[in-house]
Amino acid sequence: MRRTLRGHAPLLLLVLLPMAAWAAWLGWDQHRDVHPDGSVSGPYEAWQVIGLVLTLLAPVCWAATRRHVAAAVNGTTAGLTVAAYLDWSDDASGLYLVGVGMVMVGSLVATSVVANAVAALTGRGGARPTAA
Numbered sequence: 001m002r003r004t005l006r007g008h009a010p011l012l013l014l015v016l017l018p019m020a021a022w023a024a025w026l027g028w029d030q031h032r033d034v035h036p037d038g039s040v041s042g043p044y045e046a047w048q049v050i051g052l053v054l055t056l057l058a059p060v061c062w063a064a065t066r067r068h069v070a071a072a073v074n075g076t077t078a079g080l081t082v083a084a085y086l087d088w089s090d091d092a093s094g095l096y097l098v099g100v101g102m103v104m105v106g107s108l109v110a111t112s113v114v115a116n117a118v119a120a121l122t123g124r125g126g127a128r129p130t131a132a
Contacts, residue, residue: 010068014075015082017059018107022083025052056080060111064118072115073108080107 025048032040056076063072084103088096 010063010066011071011075014059014063014068014071015079018056018076018079019083021052021055022080022087025049025055027083027087057114060114061118064115065122067119069115069119073111076111077104077108080104 026044029043029045029048032043034040060072060076063069063075081100081104084100085096088099
């Protein structure tokens with residue numbers, strides 16, 4: 001059991017970390033901004049999304065340098081997708097599912113590129129050897 005849990009620790013960490021980062025950067029800002037001309041923007045500012053991306057860059061790179069590329073990609077994507085779903089699911093129009101899908105695809109593509117690039121640049125792109 002211990003060996004199994006230890007083997008899944010990077011994936012579990014990389015699912016929970018994006019959810020916490022989403023809550024820290026985006027979860028508290030739930031209102032839209034109404035400008036003097038009547039246009040509406042928000043609820044997030046660009047600096048919040050940039051902060052989220054930069055915050056998640058560190059754990060993705062950390063995992064990729066330790067040959068946990070799949071955990072970096074799948075965990076981060078799953079964590080962000082669940083966080084977006086939980087944050088936006090109260091939207092009555094149902095269009096939140098489009099946004100959640102876009103978060104899922106965008107995070108899958110971005111983390112795949114970053115994790116594989118880091119693994120290739122550090123020379124650790126191969127699979128982790130298993131004990132015989």
